[in-house]
Amino acid sequence: EDQVTQSPEALRLQEGESSSLNCSYTVSGLRGLFWYRQDPGKGPEFLFTLYSAGEEKEKERLKATLTKKESFLHITAPKPEDSATYLCAIRLPGGYQKVTFGTGTKLQVIP
């Protein structure tokens, strides 16, 4: 079953139009939730790690938050250079080191 679900699949925003991306997960005992940005033809670029409900991390126009069932990536006043696919990933409980990725949200910011 899908353990990580991202929505929406695609999002088109006007420059300056703030919005949020969602990542929901079904496992308990999470050992970390990760956000990455991926540009076409490149490997994912690490953005944030969140470990516990209520935790928040910020970087420039991005802010990631975590609850017991989902995470949000808030984008404030986006610019065209924020256009990319944003991937969410979780590290499962039980000592595993791998992370499991969602399918991503493709963000397009129009000037």
Add this chain to the structure above:
Amino acid sequence: DTGVSQNPRHKITKRGQNVTFRCDPISEHNRLYWYRQTLGQGPEFLTYFQNEAQLEKSRLLSDRFSAERPKGSFSTLEIQRTEQGDSAMYLCASSPPDRGYTFGSGTRLTVV
């Protein structure tokens, strides 16, 4: 810190041929991962090394796939008897313990 390096960037091969990819991780990272990504999908886990030990393998890693990390430095991923379904981007990543990954730019494999 020169990042994670992967070679080659692109590989086109005929079905049935063997291919090998190389990954050079960040030198101080003892953990190395291989993932596979197809168009429109998130990366899928293939295998994980801690130093030279291969500690996790996915069911996706059939007997045609083998990975090594001699001496805990660079790693190679070999695919034998390639099939068209193997066409994908193969991503390598490294990390310190329990931290986010640093990914390489990937090797795009096309099997014709």
